Amino acid sequence: MAGVIKLVNVNMSFRGRPVLHDINLEIAKGEIMVIIGPSGSGKSTLLRLIIGLLKPTSGEIWVKGQEISRASEDEMNKLRRHMGMVFQYSALFDSMTVGENVAFGLRQHTDLSEEEIARVVRRRLRMVGLAGQENVMPSELSGGMKKRVSLARAMAINPEIVLYDEPTAGLDPIMSGTIDRMITSARRLFGVTSVVVTHHMSSAFNIADRIAMIYGGRIIEIGTVDEIRQSTNPIVQQFIHGYKSSALARRRQKP
Incomplete structure (x- = not known):
């Protein structure tokens, strides 16, 4: 296979309701596909198919x-030992510390020892700007910090592939830019192949090698x-342009 990820004529239905139709997509090693x-x-269904949380209908x-x-x-x-996923709402374990989550x-x-795991x-955590936060609980973190912990957790196993589901959703523009830079840094430093689902066009244009648009379940x-x-x-x-108009309207509404 030429691509690290390849989908061939993928269809997905839930209880007989079609969600994805004839998806064909190939993603190269080290590519950032948005x-x-x-x-x-x-x-998001597409991401869950790639990581095997769902099975395609065909x-x-x-x-x-x-x-x-x-x-x-x-x-x-x-296979998942080579894959990480950053969920839309971070999906941290509330009963675990930041360090335990990572x-x-x-x-x-x-089979790493506890000493090696701690290292x-x-x-x-240092990579995502949260050095020394091992003993903090998720409830003490802001939304942006939780996203960064989620990214640290995904990167901890040195994955070849990382999937991101709306990584900048709900974040302010400065924190969104920080997350974007972390995604591109993961590729630069570790050669990670990334698949990023987003509705933020500014992020898409900032980080993508290629962009695929899904509409009505089709690319x-x-x-x-x-x-x-x-x-x-x-x-x-x-x-x-709908995104641009909405962003402009939000800026104009600010005092």
Whole structure:
């Protein structure tokens, strides 16, 4: 397989209701692929298919040369040792400290000693600007800090692939920029392949190598940032300019 991730004629339905239709997508090693589209278009479902939390109704999903649509849970757990995911609402364990959250995957998927795990946790928290926060509880953190802990947890296992579900949702522009820089740094420093679901066009344009737009469960356009900006598809242009109009209106409303 040429791509690290490849979807071939993937369809997904929930209780007979089609959500994704004939999805064909190939993502190269080290690429940052951004998935955009309106709410309910199937973006998050696509991420959950790639990480094996859902099985497609039909089609093939290849990850690191392995076809996963029929893989067992044991096979998927082995593959997930090479994958991390940053969920939309951070999905931290409230009963665990920050350090325990970051260490969770290491304890699940590796044979590292507690001393080695502690070293990795310190390095990853330092990487996201949260050095020394190991003993803090998630309830004491802001939304942006929780996102950074979630990223540290995803990166702790040295993944080859990281999936991000709306990583900048609910964050102010400064913190959104910080998260964007962390995503691009993960590629630069570790060669990580990233799939980023977002409805924030500023983030999409900042970080993407390529952008795919899903509309009505189908990929209607895919290309580089410049190609998406210059797309002649009216739905793509409406989505881009609708975002710009909303952002401008929000700025004008500020005192």
